[in-house]
Amino acid sequence: MNNNDTNTGAIADDSFPDRAKAEEIAANVERFVREVIMPYEHDFRRDHHDCPTDELTLELRQKARQAGVLTPHIFPDGGHLSQRGTALVLIKSGLSPLGPLACNTAAPDEGNMYLLGKMGSPMIQERFLTPIVEGKKRSAFFMTEPADEGGAGSDPSMMITRCHKEGNEWVINGRKAFITGAEGAGVGIIMAKAEEGACMFLTDLPNPAIRIDQVPRTIDSSMPGGHATVTIKDLRVPDEQMLGAAGDGFRYAQVRLAPARLSHCMRWLGACIRANEIASDYANRRMAFGKPLVDHEGVGFMLAENLIDLQQCHLMIDWCAAVLDRGEKGGTESSMAKVAVSEALMRIADRCVQVMGGNGLTEHTIVEQVFREIRAFRVYDGPTEVHKWSLAKKIKRDWKQNNA
Structure with missing residues (x-):
């Protein structure tokens, strides 16, 4: 084989x-x-x-x-x-x-x-x-739809927002959810499905045809505008504001997907580097049971494990970035990087909170916010389980091809 x-x-x-x-x-x-x-x-x-x-x-x-x-x-x-x-x-x-x-x-x-x-x-x-x-x-990317309405989430083929052409314009109707930064954005990229397939449109915001229904409270708090639920009713977009041609939407989304996954990894790696700096400083300054916290193996070993995970994240990001730089799509590699990095960063953020004890739970440092943000990162841009499922399907496809 x-x-x-x-x-x-x-x-x-x-x-x-x-x-x-x-x-x-x-x-x-x-x-x-x-x-x-x-x-x-x-x-x-x-x-x-x-x-x-x-x-x-x-x-x-x-x-x-x-x-x-x-x-x-x-x-x-x-x-x-x-x-x-x-x-x-x-x-x-x-x-x-x-x-x-x-x-x-x-x-x-x-x-x-x-x-x-x-x-x-x-x-x-x-x-x-x-x-x-x-x-x-600021801009917003309108793809995800309300789960309780059967809309698209991790499975974009479930998209229920529809569009059809009237003269030189496209008319769009539907609902979207968890649209990051929609409130206050000046540019919107909207995905909708036509008879030809998925389409992608550019529009100025705000627009009276796009109503923000709610901005739910979420665990993260780093992004202006939050993650809105919106209703799109009879939005008219000139044909020239379609990205590509009708039916190109999913293909164009793939152009964005792998680099966007990886850039999330990059930014949150920076946040965890900082959280680890804060936790390490605390462990070296804080005395307990006659010596600095860092000298207690239970604490020192957590910080040592952080260094290992941080280095692995660096290497995983660099490896996947090199794949993209070679002009490859990087779908498989970005899925692997997203899973590996997000899970490692969660471990790092959790250890930082634990090392700092009660101080790690307060707003006095960014450590508790980093913990919240990384927890959200494990969900958005595809939950860990969806990426693993995608990788498992690839394993099966490759096995069939190699054993045909």
Whole structure:
């Protein structure tokens, strides 16, 4: 029997063409986040769900613009750092929960910029992409639908939002749920199903045809606008604002999917690096039973395990980024990275809370927030179980092919 080739044994080499540039940008981002953004972590400008307000976001982005680190992975000429280079930068932006917002490397904008930069027409890029890259508008990606209505979630083929063409316009009707940042966004990317298949549209927001029904309280609180449930009723979109052609929606979603999964891993790795710094500092300063906490094996070993998990996350992200940089789709590899990294980060965040005891449960540091955010990360962009199921199906397909 032949072994199937999924590149799972490869470790990316230590060099890539834009490494020096990426390292320079990453160093500038880290300095900015540590010196300018971290002092804002207790800023009172939060909405009723404890998410940063747009006022705070715009102020932070102005600081980033002045420091030359706004959207640092995308260049003025439209060029983009490699995925491996992007990883170096986004990890540093994630050192604070506010860092990705300030530097304009946060979800869903980062994934939306990648998609529109790759697939958008010149008109779409000028009208919709440019203000996102410039940090002047936030964007939202409307795909997930209410589960209690039988809509699409991890299975996008269940999409019930419909669209049909009337003259030079498309008319869209449906419901969407958990739409990150919809409240306050200026650009919307909407997925709907036509007779030809799934379609993807760009629209300005707010729009009277898109009603925000509720913004439920969720365990995470790092993203402006929360995760809204919306109703779309008779939304009319000009034909030129369709991304690609009718029926291309799922294929275009795949362009966004793997890099977006990986950029989540990058940002939250940065957050866990910071949480581990805080927990390590606490363990070295706090005395108990006659010696520093770190000298107690039960504590010291947890921090040692954190170092191991952090390094494994670095390697997994770099490996998957190298696959994408080779021009491969990276679906399998990004599923593996998403599972491995999100589960490892959960272990790290949990240990940090445990090491700090009662102090790890308070708002005095970002450790408790990082724990909440990572718990949410294990669900969004595909729960761990869905990715494992997808990988198991691949194992079966490969076995059948190799034993035919």
